Amino acid sequence: MIAAAVAYLLVVAAISIWAWRRTNDARDYFLAGRKLGLWVTGAATMSTAFSGFVFLGGPGLAYTLGVASLWIVVPLGFTAALICAVAGERLHALADDGALTLPAALRAHFDDRGVGAAAAGAILIGCVGYLAAQFLALGLVVEAIFGLEMLPALLIGAAIVVAYSIAGGMIAGVYTDLFQGLLMAITAVAVFVTAIDSAGGWRSMLGTIADSERFGIDFLQATGTIPVWTALGFFFVFGIGVLGQPQMLHKLMMLDDVKRLKHLPFVLGGGQSLCILLWLGVGLAVPAAVASGKLAPLDRADTATNQFLLELAPPILAGIVFAGVLAAIMSTVDALLNIAAGALVRDLPEAAGNRPNESLLAARTATLGIAAAAIVLALAYDDLIALLGTFAFSTFAAALAPTIAIGLNRPTPPRAVVASIAVGTVLNLTLEFLARQSFIESLPRPPLVAGALPGAVALAVSFLVLSIGSRKP
Amino acid sequence: MIVLIALMLAIAISSFVGGLPLFALGVLLTPLALLHVVRPERAREIGLPILAFGGLTLLLAGSERTIAGLPLSSAVLLGGLWLTTWIWTSWRFTR
Numbered sequence: 001m002i003a004a005a006v007a008y009l010l011v012v013a014a015i016s017i018w019a020w021r022r023t024n025d026a027r028d029y030f031l032a033g034r035k036l037g038l039w040v041t042g043a044a045t046m047s048t049a050f051s052g053f054v055f056l057g058g059p060g061l062a063y064t065l066g067v068a069s070l071w072i073v074v075p076l077g078f079t080a081a082l083i084c085a086v087a088g089e090r091l092h093a094l095a096d097d098g099a100l101t102l103p104a105a106l107r108a109h110f111d112d113r114g115v116g117a118a119a120a121g122a123i124l125i126g127c128v129g130y131l132a133a134q135f136l137a138l139g140l141v142v143e144a145i146f147g148l149e150m151l152p153a154l155l156i157g158a159a160i161v162v163a164y165s166i167a168g169g170m171i172a173g174v175y176t177d178l179f180q181g182l183l184m185a186i187t188a189v190a191v192f193v194t195a196i197d198s199a200g201g202w203r204s205m206l207g208t209i210a211d212s213e214r215f216g217i218d219f220l221q222a223t224g225t226i227p228v229w230t231a232l233g234f235f236f237v238f239g240i241g242v243l244g245q246p247q248m249l250h251k252l253m254m255l256d257d258v259k260r261l262k263h264l265p266f267v268l269g270g271g272q273s274l275c276i277l278l279w280l281g282v283g284l285a286v287p288a289a290v291a292s293g294k295l296a297p298l299d300r301a302d303t304a305t306n307q308f309l310l311e312l313a314p315p316i317l318a319g320i321v322f323a324g325v326l327a328a329i330m331s332t333v334d335a336l337l338n339i340a341a342g343a344l345v346r347d348l349p350e351a352a353g354n355r356p357n358e359s360l361l362a363a364r365t366a367t368l369g370i371a372a373a374a375i376v377l378a379l380a381y382d383d384l385i386a387l388l389g390t391f392a393f394s395t396f397a398a399a400l401a402p403t404i405a406i407g408l409n410r411p412t413p414p415r416a417v418v419a420s421i422a423v424g425t426v427l428n429l430t431l432e433f434l435a436r437q438s439f440i441e442s443l444p445r446p447p448l449v450a451g452a453l454p455g456a457v458a459l460a461v462s463f464l465v466l467s468i469g470s471r472k473p
Numbered sequence: 474m475i476v477l478i479a480l481m482l483a484i485a486i487s488s489f490v491g492g493l494p495l496f497a498l499g500v501l502l503t504p505l506a507l508l509h510v511v512r513p514e515r516a517r518e519i520g521l522p523i524l525a526f527g528g529l530t531l532l533l534a535g536s537e538r539t540i541a542g543l544p545l546s547s548a549v550l551l552g553g554l555w556l557t558t559w560i561w562t563s564w565r566f567t568r
Binding site: 070071073076077081084205220224229239263265405406410456457 | 474481485488489497500501503508523531533535541542555556562565
């Protein structure tokens, strides 16, 4: 198991060193030279979008909620086409005109520095939350592979991924993403097959769950364990909110030829569909194993994948899959670090009327600072990884999805865009905080499930602000 | 655009004060309305499968009938809203 993980890390290190030698300027660091073909873009977008959130948080959430947890991922049946239809061509054209980052593209489109500043600020906040979820997942995997305590495991894992992100920038990011995406898809399929087999087949697995007192038939119903509100909240945030995910939108800007966009939904959605098999397989096999007494009930739901690999999978497969899970996490971390660094050293200075900092040293220093902030948040957080990931996803969604959907496609005044981004970001942060906090009892608690509905409400209100603001240009 | 504004209002208000059918309708109609506003040529081919399979999943919620051991609502969620929608939208997108 350790050998497979070390072999994986050596391959990533080799790609990073190769990329480091090819990274000569900011265009290379932030947009990988804009030379990506269909398959590299598809695999890189998929592996960036899927992370520890999907590979560890997903099965953990499935162990807790059952099939209802899949409302988060079923939107990927249409999100790849949606993102290409609504944002692909325009963002690619803005990159043709010289935009290196998403905030720069928005600033150029609206010809307004305030839009760039608001987008960069929202991206920084969302990235720190998303990175914290990844570092938590990374800590769990390193803990399981090397038998370390959570704190040193998290710090060692973070140190490795931050090092290769700093060294190779986006060139390292996309080419490690390609390798990592292939590894993720292969391991997800292998895990799905093994998981079903470990439970005695599909029907036997579902029968064991349905007949058990602990889980029951509700565990297998689409809305059996959660209110329909929460299920639809997940669906709305992840279905429409995909339009606000900078880590995915940024990849569209790197495509070498805009004509490739029409085939991207098939490649991207296909890769994502394969990876979801891990969520589905482990998410059902572990409850079946617990119901049949093969596994003890989990103390921490987020360890579902680790428990499956350590207790139910063959050791060789466990080693390869742990490498695949590491790949899922690290591919997302490098993209988010790159995007957040871009916001800090390029977009915010430009919004303030200064020249963007073109130095690679500044970009690398910013990357290190953002990683440190995310590690602090990860150490302070105490809940399911999937819910932290959902919060971060909905921060991007509420801040940017309306701007990408409506703003890029219809005449929209910049002030409405800034208002939408600001309202979406602040409302999501406020509602999530109020739904979770227990420090001040006198503060109101909204009737919303943390992690799902605050994001849905913030996204809807952000859309409203932009839509109403667009009516009087 | 007016329909989109109304749907967003319905989602935001119903989240706080109740009204599940309104919330469900808002969520499922949003992709269709959004695409109709910004990419009318893509509205039906992406929006309709979402509305059809999403609605069917909700209608079948709680049904005790199963397909291959999976309750009907979950079978539609996975087979329809996920896989069929992906294949359909990807194929339509290449045209």
